[in-house]
Amino acid sequence: MEVRLTVIGSSPAWPNPGSAQSGYLVEGPGKLLLDCGPGVLARLREDGVRPDAIAITHWHLDHCGDLIPWAWLNAYSPEAGQTRPELWLPPGGEQELETFTSFWGVPRMWERAFELREYAPSKPFEAAGFTVEAVQLPHYAMQAFGFRVRDPERGRVLAYSGDSAPTDELATLARGADLFVCEATLADGTTDGELRGHLTAEEALAAADGRILLTHRPVELPSPDGVPVAHDGLVVEV
Ligand SMILES: [Zn+2]
Numbered sequence: 317m318e319v320r321l322t323v324i325g326s327s328p329a330w331p332n333p334g335s336a337q338s339g340y341l342v343e344g345p346g347k348l349l350l351d352c353g354p355g356v357l358a359r360l361r362e363d364g365v366r367p368d369a370i371a372i373t374h375w376h377l378d379h380c381g382d383l384i385p386w387a388w389l390n391a392y393s394p395e396a397g398q399t400r401p402e403l404w405l406p407p408g409g410e411q412e413l414e415t416f417t418s419f420w421g422v423p424r425m426w427e428r429a430f431e432l433r434e435y436a437p438s439k440p441f442e443a444a445g446f447t448v449e450a451v452q453l454p455h456y457a458m459q460a461f462g463f464r465v466r467d468p469e470r471g472r473v474l475a476y477s478g479d480s481a482p483t484d485e486l487a488t489l490a491r492g493a494d495l496f497v498c499e500a501t502l503a504d505g506t507t508d509g510e511l512r513g514h515l516t517a518e519e520a521l522a523a524a525d526g527r528i529l530l531t532h533r534p535v536e537l538p539s540p541d542g543v544p545v546a547h548d549g550l551v552v553e554v
Pocket residue numbers: 374376379455479
């Protein structure tokens with residue numbers, strides 16, 4: 317089998333009509349879900365997909381919000397105990413989950429639901445049979461990462477930006493990748509905060525080193541001529 321990307325959810329920080337928020341399923345040696353925004357879990361369940369591992373780029377809700385219902389599903393639903401995927405979190409992530417527990421969960425919910433792991437910047441880890449490298453990127457004042465996901469057997473590489481301000485690190489992330497899935501939230505860089513957090517399509521294209529798929533893009537915004545934009549349900553070979 318080739319390495320395949322399925323866009324589960326492609327919306328920006330607010331949902332495009334009928335669309336889930338960030339969720340990208342990479343299938344090769346195993347099933348790896350990159351980010352888990354609202355709407356993603358329902359889509360996965362609809363298709364009977366049970367990822368082996370989940371990796372989260374950062375703690376904005378549109379990238380991680382469905383972890384909460386997922387923890388309830390795995391820990392307390394009629395399906396409880398059937399699966400316990402690895403959950404790869406940014407540094408300090410297990411502590412961050414405790415914040416969620418205090419508002420929306422119960423003690424030990426996360427450990428019951430997932431195999432909890434924390435990744436470290438630029439220190440590759442193995443998840444669902446892929447080798448994954450987390451590259452730290454600027455995103456307002458939040459700790460955020462992009463991922464380079466490599467199938468060690470086939471040598472195919474998918475790079476995923478998560479959310480990022482313009483930075484040279486994006487080109488490092490994308491270098492030599494067979495496919496670069498990159499956010500392009502903005503129509504214009506001047507509409508971002510004073511501290512930048514997102515990219516225009518042009519900034520995303522400038523970082524690419526080959527094939528690119530724009531995502532996290534408001535449906536109202538056009539895309540540059542000939543540049544593909546992700547939509548929920550899109551399947552592409554990496
Ligand atoms: Zn974000």
